[in-house]
Amino acid sequence: MGQILVGTCSWTDSALLASGWYPPGRRDAEGRLRHYAERFPVVEVDATYYALPSVRNSLLWVDRTPEGFRFDVKAFSLLTGHPTRSKALPSDLRDAFARRGRPGQGDDDPGLLDEVWRRFSEAVLPLRDAGRLGTLLFQLPPWFAPGATAEVLLDRCRKRTEGWPVAVEFRHPAWWQEDRCVATSALLRDLGLASVSVDVAPNLPLSLPPVTEVTAAGPAVVRFHGRNAAWGSGTKEERFRHTYTDGELTEWLPRLTEMSRRAEQLHVLFNNCCGDAAVRAAESMERLLAGAS
Known part of the structure; x- marks a missing residue:
């Protein structure tokens, strides 16, 4: 059975x-x-997600954990x-960014994305090297729907991130509809991409079911977004x-237990950041899991 790690999305x-959760004396970045x-x-x-990471921050995070x-x-x-703000990119990439095609529609500038990935992965490398x-x-965005274009983009993502553990969260409900669920799981397995399970408010236009597929080696991920009707x-x-x-x-306890039997490690993350x-x-959740073990 894989280890279950519980935490938050920030x-x-x-x-x-x-x-006030952070005590006095521990409210600076390091503390x-x-x-x-x-x-x-x-x-x-x-x-x-909002800006490219830096090697410096990754080294600091390693040192502080x-x-x-x-x-x-x-x-x-x-x-x-x-959608991405031009100012979120390094200045030398902004001209290429302005010339790119429609984001997520299969005609993005692959050279630009390759370079962005290179800088992103280099910045995160200290975390990987330290085992963190x-x-x-x-x-993926809510408009990223199943289909041939989406599968091409996922395959490009797989090739670009070769050698890195990657988990994919779909937000278009069609990916996990009953008649599509098996095909989605098979696609992710073929690509070696982990599926992210979610907990959201049910019965809304963008609600996703609590599908708990484990589709790749490495950590499986469950993200709890909250159950607000405004989701x-x-x-x-x-x-x-x-x-x-x-x-x-x-x-979720039986679902998490079953996922942990099939995953090397299970990450349970809470995103109800209010x-x-x-x-x-x-x-x-840690208390409930301890009581169920």
């Missing part, structure tokens, strides 16, 4: 910083990460077909405002 979210890493064994790096700690690093927005990297999370339509604060009850978390709701949910 340790620097502004709502968490304002909640926050050291405090977090004393309480949880895994965290998702969200900032790398213990052996066995894992960082799941979110892929930069341009690599996943999301869990996986690279490619969260997929409201502001960021509205989408993620949710306090998980023990009953809602308990629903105040300290994510860290409290992670603490509750």
Whole structure:
């Protein structure tokens, strides 16, 4: 059975910083990460979605965390077909960025994406070399629907990231509809990409079912986004405002146990980043898993 690591999708979210969860004397950048890493064994790096990471930060993160700690690093927005600000790119890449094709539609500039990936992976390399990297999370946009174009883009992603652990989160519901689920799982297995399972509010236009496929070696990932009815339509604060009850978390215990039997390691991450709701949910999940073992 694989080890289950529980944590949150950020340790620097502004709502968490304002909640008072970090004690006095540990509210600077170094103190926050050291405090977090004393309480949880895994965290998702969200900032790398908005801007390319740096080698310096990766080295600092290694220095401030213990052996066995894992960082799941979110892929930069341009690599996943999301809208990206020109200023988020290094100045020498902005001309190529302005000339690119439609993001996520199969006609992006592959040379630009290759270079962005090269810089992204070089910056994250210290985490991998130190044994701190869990996986690279490619969260795909809601308009990334199943089809031939999507499969070509996924194959390009696989080739570009060869040798790195990659987990893919689909947000278009069609990927995991009952009549498509087997084909989606087979596609990810063929590409060697891990499937990300999610918990979201049910019965909404963009809701995804709690599919728990394990499709690749390396860490499997479950992300708890909260069950707010504004998921997929409201502001960021509205989408993620949710306090998980023990009953809602308990629903997942048999699923997590079964996934851990099939995965080398299972990362359970809470993304309901409103105040300290994510860290409290992670603490509750750790307690429930310990009681079920």
